[in-house]
Amino acid sequence: MKLISWNLLRLTGASLDDVARLIEREEPDILLMQEATVAMDGLPLRVGGDFRRTLLPNRIHGLAVWTPGKLARPPRIVTLPSGAMFDRIGQVVDLGAVSVANVHLSHGQLLNRRQLRCIARELPHHAVIVGDYNLVGPALLPGFRDVGPREPTHIAGDVVPLRIDRCLVRGIGCLGARALLREASDHRPILVNLDVMHARRPMMEPARAAG
Template identity: 55%
Template sequence: MKVVSWNLLRLTGAAVEDVATLINVQKPDILLMQEATQHIEALPSLVGGHFYRLSWLGRIHGLAVWSPSHFPRPVALSLPASRLPGRLPRRRAQIIQMGEITFANVHLSHGQLLNRRQLARIGAALQGKPSAIIGDYNAVGPVFLPGFADVGPREPTHLSGNVMPVRLDRCLAHRLVCTTADALDFGPSDHRPIRLELRLAESTETAEKTLRIRKDRLKRFYR
């Protein structure tokens, strides 16, 4: 499954026409977006497909997902929030079911302890399903989540202050194999889209069964 994720940079970044161009060029099976405004809701009129946007309550932008194939309406998952005065509204993850794979589209907080707590909340909610947590992590340094592997691209995806390159856009995967992971050109946003090829990992039971079948075939061949 080909997955693309892009932080659009709300009103001053990628417009709906830019997103449509990305879709026409990359042809993803699923496109995850962060900082998507109401303007992005016009996307199906340009490229068809199916689209859902999850607003960030109290803000002009939110999370969005598009796919050429039909999929169930995503579910919103509330995430831990700061208790400090003047804090931002509570963030949510967009939980999407595409066949056997569950995706969590995320735009996590800048606080380095808080965004780790948010990841832990998402990991617990996915409950061992084949899944991927993809989006803007706002995380600096290594990210660890039991049972999940960091399979996203290793190159920087954002220029902090237009000076320092940092890897903010990531993917943690559970029971999935990533065969391709790279970052595309910046385009009109301050984030580079990331592109991944994901497939279901073969379970231990299935792998052992496949190995037995192959051994039996070799035995019959050499008799």
């Protein structure tokens, strides 16, 4: 399963055209987005597939998922421990073989680890937690392995390189990972190839033909 995660940088970052070009170029099985705005709702008209977006509480942006085929069921929303400024949620996508949690965690280094533990409790054994962790150092999440790219994925203040876009897995293997080239956003997309060949259920329903 080819998975891509990208923080789009809400209004001033990646556009609908940028995201469509990424899909056409990389052909992912699933694309997770953070800071996705209403502008991304036009994605199915550009590239087809299934698109689901959920706003963060009291924000103009949120979490979104795109898949080339129709999801068997809508993503499940998990409420995470809140910070002093913003409430946070996780978007859990059931792909049959594995559940994928899309996250945009808080900046507090104790709080974002609490949020990770919270969403991990909501997931089955075969699970992925991916997105913008805003996390420095190890995740310290028992049972999960960090399989994301090792190179920096974000430049804080255009000065300090940080690896804050992460991918943790439990119960599945990883065949490789890399950070893609930086485009319009201040985050680089991350690409992870996951081994889900042990799956007994289909990942998603086949897409219906248009018309």
